[in-house]
Amino acid sequence: MASEIKKIAVLTSGGDSPGMNAAIRSVVRTCAYMELECVAIYRGYQGMIEGDFKEMDARSVNNIINKGGTVLKSARCEEFRTKEGRQKAYEQLRKHNIDAFVVIGGNGSFTGALLFNKEFGFPVIGIPGTIDNDILGTSYTIGFDTAINTVVEAIDKIRDTASSHNRLFFVEVMGRDVGHIALNAGVGAGAEEILIPEQNLGLERLLDSLKRSKKSGKSSSIVIVAEGDKTGKNVFELKEYVEEHLPIYDVRVSVLGHIQRGGSPTCFDRVLASRMGVKAVEALRQGKSNYMVGIRDTKLVLVPIEEAISAHTAIDEELIRVSDIMTT
Amino acid sequence: MASEIKKIAVLTSGGDSPGMNAAIRSVVRTCAYMELECVAIYRGYQGMIEGDFKEMDARSVNNIINKGGTVLKSARCEEFRTKEGRQKAYEQLRKHNIDAFVVIGGNGSFTGALLFNKEFGFPVIGIPGTIDNDILGTSYTIGFDTAINTVVEAIDKIRDTASSHNRLFFVEVMGRDVGHIALNAGVGAGAEEILIPEQNLGLERLLDSLKRSKKSGKSSSIVIVAEGDKTGKNVFELKEYVEEHLPIYDVRVSVLGHIQRGGSPTCFDRVLASRMGVKAVEALRQGKSNYMVGIRDTKLVLVPIEEAISAHTAIDEELIRVSDIMTT
């Protein structure tokens, strides 16, 4: 299968996350170090189809390790979901003598890469870049650590004003179908209640918990609501519900939104991305394909992409318990 | 009028703002320095009516200079708008031998203080604490500098993800009826367009500006919308409007919300608050009343409260022009 790899392409795909630039830099510099050619693909699979390529050397990635977003841009690409789209992409890669690519992204991006490999036998390696931390086979995805810190800093600010007015805040955070951001940032921010998609305890329990919190003399309450939450109510509806059923509270709502995707990456995300970029290029050089680079404890691992995309990472039951105990 | 002042009360009232704690600390420590007694009133005028008081000494305000919000809590108080409410408040103050009070807050709080003084001849001094920077007679209010930095940091993050996807963002910021936060943070964040209540240029101009921005090759656009904006559309409606009339953009919305009220105050706000607290106590000692402490350039001034509440600070025309030029 593996003819020698001489030229590697790198792209970012799907939603952006902080640390993607550190991963790009790492792939580019590892290629330089191993004397491989390296090509950047702009705008994800769309740019692959259109041949939006650029040769990279070690200096092309100066001063990007601390930048949020992705200098290669990202995009979702409908065309790549079609056989024709992927055929065009393949021709572009061949035309530019590219032997393999590294895709930095999430589940959707990996699914595309796997399909592409199945059709053309083209070597691909994935690097998990998403704030959601929902990819099986890796304890951390690039961007998650930055996102939870952004959320915690925002809630620290909201708590200032909440405490000053004895208010209750519903704060909506990102995470799509999973509650990792909500649960971790909620514990980190000392939230009184955390509503996540994996666990629907019902609105009764929420009211009980808020009543208890009020009685215990707390000067404010913060309830974190994951965007994929299963209560059937969004934060605005939750506000109305509580105002109706528990009129002792002055309730406010905050939707944190896209600040969670940006910002200079944390040291953790920069180091993780740097390590994963090296591992990805090494894997390709060793003739490997269809793997995602993951981290287990402090060691990097290669996880079959098929496994990585087969399910979401489950929520940590022990952390749910910690969350319950902390709100005593 | 001015019998000797021996005991001063301090309270925070209305919406909280970062730096209020630094102002409280300053009033308390200045009293200690001048060997005056000092009493904290909790929960604004409500706490004044209810006698929610606490004796303070220099050590009572340790380690609060860097905290957001207000340790004295704040509240809006309907009862203080009534003659009966103010009578109760007056009785509480007399009962505790309080000779004067310093109120940290905005227009509403000052109006109450003025009324109170008219009725009972009670000495009052105001310190402008609001993120909106809308109080006449002072170039800066306490909390404004922190708020615009919070907004700028949030938009720096949003721009990361906006640039990565070539997106247009409408970002709603606070400021009630005035555009100071929007205009300053908009210039500071390099926004492409800034919609403020003081200036309604119409939606046509917005579309033109966005078209130009796109054509000029910018990778993203950020439009700041003050909450009091006069286009007649909120950020969600603006998104729909642009998507309909200018379908070249992928549009997103972010409502920054209450993070703008919190956070550790900037050095500017801490220093301003520290200075104003000293000035307020000094003014009372000198037998002054019905003044707000203001800052003009680098000098503190006393402004008649009546003047301070007579109108909002006008927006700076030169800064609007700078904003226009910067979006070239």
Place this chain on the structure above:
Amino acid sequence: MASEIKKIAVLTSGGDSPGMNAAIRSVVRTCAYMELECVAIYRGYQGMIEGDFKEMDARSVNNIINKGGTVLKSARCEEFRTKEGRQKAYEQLRKHNIDAFVVIGGNGSFTGALLFNKEFGFPVIGIPGTIDNDILGTSYTIGFDTAINTVVEAIDKIRDTASSHNRLFFVEVMGRDVGHIALNAGVGAGAEEILIPEQNLGLERLLDSLKRSKKSGKSSSIVIVAEGDKTGKNVFELKEYVEEHLPIYDVRVSVLGHIQRGGSPTCFDRVLASRMGVKAVEALRQGKSNYMVGIRDTKLVLVPIEEAISAHTAIDEELIRVSDIMTT
């Protein structure tokens, strides 16, 4: 061995680290949740000897999760190293009916706890709180993540001015005998060279590396120097050495110092501390003693204290390699 545990004490000992307050809060709240009594011991073992104790309930630890340092204070204590000192401490604990204690600290603190247990059979559990991340048996210690972010943010700032003047900076970071902070923050900050105690490559290599870096067209260079570095030269001497042997550089020095110990803890450190506090109390309730709570991947573990203090955690060879590749 384990008579029933009804009353648990918690103390912080040795150097402070960000997240210690989150761990204290967690121990206290877990006790409240499990209906155990909880006592705080101030100033580490010194306070234990002097009986500087305070009863705690769930509300005693409100609003400390986001604070750096330790609200219980910390201290090094010579007296606890003597048999007499420990005897006094034991008597204080007995007098207050304390059945077990949780000590949050590093190697020295654990050694003391172990000795104490050996002498009196008193149940103890350790929680690793140190910025150095040097404790065997846990992948992360509380405070390390915050410290490396503080370093990275400082170096991001230094790089601004280094780049503007084409300068070389030697930046000294903490870490005592180990290079974990230096290596992780160095990779995260994109340092050109990282000097750690575990690996002395000699000064020749440093000069070669700096020459190469200059030749490659980089606009600035940052060299991270761990305080325990083995070159035999501190940062000031390194500056002189390079100025003498490589006069092409304008060299500056920065000793980051104690900012590395403080600051609001990151989400990672807050969550880690919250989890470890629960685990520590649970371990005591289950009759366990002489264990340190550790984390392996995403799971908490109990590590015999004897093992934890037997050696420093080794530096990650793979990360050294990543560091080399990134400076290509």
Place this chain on the structure above:
Amino acid sequence: MASEIKKIAVLTSGGDSPGMNAAIRSVVRTCAYMELECVAIYRGYQGMIEGDFKEMDARSVNNIINKGGTVLKSARCEEFRTKEGRQKAYEQLRKHNIDAFVVIGGNGSFTGALLFNKEFGFPVIGIPGTIDNDILGTSYTIGFDTAINTVVEAIDKIRDTASSHNRLFFVEVMGRDVGHIALNAGVGAGAEEILIPEQNLGLERLLDSLKRSKKSGKSSSIVIVAEGDKTGKNVFELKEYVEEHLPIYDVRVSVLGHIQRGGSPTCFDRVLASRMGVKAVEALRQGKSNYMVGIRDTKLVLVPIEEAISAHTAIDEELIRVSDIMTT
């Protein structure tokens, strides 16, 4: 004198300061807006002598408003102090048809510009960019606000660990011959004592103050020392002195160093820089020369460079008094 200005150059000179990039961006964009040509000069006067120029348009300065340092680089230049050096610089400017220049820097840079103008009648305007805030005629220089926030954030961190160990810290801050950074950041950080060049109260007073502070029950003390301080002792010598004369303290030292020059500029500095850039170009268009753009209260002013460099801005006596009162 003023033939029509068609082409303007911009350079940064001397020490860099946060916000310089916002000023560069503003000069470039204002030229674009007014349909003037704009040229960037790299590495200050050295680059002027060497003809290190680059044509700029509005897009050349995308995404730099939030970056610390200066993208044009800066340098001190001995050659420009000679007649021959300035002659070469003049020839380069003429060769490139440059009609005027805007120099962003401090006293030294302005002195050079003035001399240059006297010799060649070449139109020059200065923009004050320095963290020291020491330039006469402007209430604020670009970078000062960012620097004092950096110092305050660092001291907030140091206080965490100082409080945890009941320690005394001497913290050295920048500011060259003036105490503006020390005084403002000291008040903002709640320092117990602030030593500035403008006021030498002697070491006796320091000891007295520290004794009082200890007695009052404070858990830590921070003493800010301006680098130009006149006690005759640096922070390390102060530590020794206090340890000898006041052995009740555990003393530590921190030299904040170059982190004070870097970092993303605050909103205040970005807005100030944006406004000053517009004003500078407008002044040149109006045929003005030898002025520095200053700010007085919220209004921009033009100050004769000769006046600006004639002396340092005096320290604010009222702020010294506030500082004394706050340490009660």
